[in-house]
Amino acid sequence: MTGQLECRQGDIARQSDMDAVVNAANAELRPGGGVAGALHRMAGPELEQACRPLAPIVPGQAVLTEAFGLPNRYVIHCLGPVYGRDTPEAELLAACYRNALELAERHGLASVAFPALSAGAFGYPLEEAARIALATVRETLPRCPGIEKVRFVLFDAGSTQVFQRILDQTL
Template identity: 85%
Template sequence: MPTQLECRQGDIANQPDMDAVVNAANAELRPGGGVAGALHRAAGPELDRACRPLAPIAPGQAVITEAFGLPNRHVIHCLGPVYGRDKPEAELLAACYRNALSLAEQHGISSLAFPALSAGAFGYPLEEATRIALTTVSETLPQCPGIERVRFVLFDADSTEVFQRTLDSLG
């Protein structure tokens, strides 16, 4: 059965039916704004303590921790590229998704939820970030037979519409 890919508007910190959620992390894996702030607030201070020995990470890298107070088993932390600064940004962004899926496969995670990596404070244009995200995930999933479901959780209706439209065009 092919992996189910879905897009929905919602709160990345409240995905109780997912084994793991993906954090749009900063290099130091510390609490911050956006997705990182929401996940750290919901998970509690244990997440920050678990992240410290793993930092710093480079753009494109992914690391995994327990989820602590979140309703998931794991958090996969990815550092997306800052648009216009981290080069080559498209390859680094694709590496985030590939590395996150690889970690999920290695840890027996069958379902995971991604935010739109790099599309917020890191300034990646949404349409391009969406195309890279969905194309990379679609191309990587055949090497990850244990992953049954991937969800993109978007903060607002406009982003959700862009992701859904792009996903529909890939089908």
Template identity: 75%
Template sequence: MSAAASHIECRQGDIARQDDIEAVVNAANAALRSGGGVAGALHRAAGPELAEACRPLAPIQPGQAVITEAFGLPNRHVIHCLGPVYGVDEPSDELLADCYRHALELAEQHGITSIAFPALSTGAFGYPAAEAARIALATVLAILPSCPAVKRVRFVLFDAASAELHQRTLTALGRRD
């Protein structure tokens, strides 16, 4: 399947409430523990079993991804990615791209047909939003042809401005889904 046959969408919403998606991506910390932002929201919604499942998989390095069950979330799986801290973890662009690449590869390996991403590294890790959106969307577009199981990719953004930025970036990269 080509990337053109896959559906990519950008919308404002709550990553912990994507009940029509098989796997959600956690903007994880190295210890795979609950925290603020996306990690806190997903851990709260999933329940304490998520922390138990994560414990033996930690620590992870920037750019890495691991997968667990989703427990109390409405999804089958959570894919945990550690994005780079902007200005600290280098090369930050490659490490950020690795997050999206490794998450899609895990989805493919597990036969996951739909996946939802937050804007990795743009919160507490300080990645500039426009640059992060360009890297995320360009990487997803490049990797999707090698992930035929993945039919739908959703970017779930916290606010309207982020959703609009991602949609504009997707359009600029040549997709109008």
């Protein structure tokens, strides 16, 4: 695998050393709660305006906008599956990570920060979401040689520990 993979606790909207951050978006790419709310608040109203012509998106899809007031070049917006509603959940969740990395590669980005897609309001069990996320990123990175670093940014210590444990198990 090329590229460095890491997990850390923090605020996805404050990853100033990353080329792009990934938004756990809703289908309409509107501000919301959680990650989407934090990124939209920090980016400013221009982000919502840039998203309008790209919406709606479907589960597994990834689209890219400028980052505006965020300390990054771009935001990659991914719509994760709602657990128990959007099926097949695992394939759709994996598609989010794969499509985001491939989009980053096409745009010449060297670093991407992900939240735990679908593991919040969309109800995906954290452990299963972490396994899918880490496995998909490991699988996809060899096809994205320009990406040097992928960071998972988790909001709380418990989520960070789950991601780190699974990452350590798969090294």
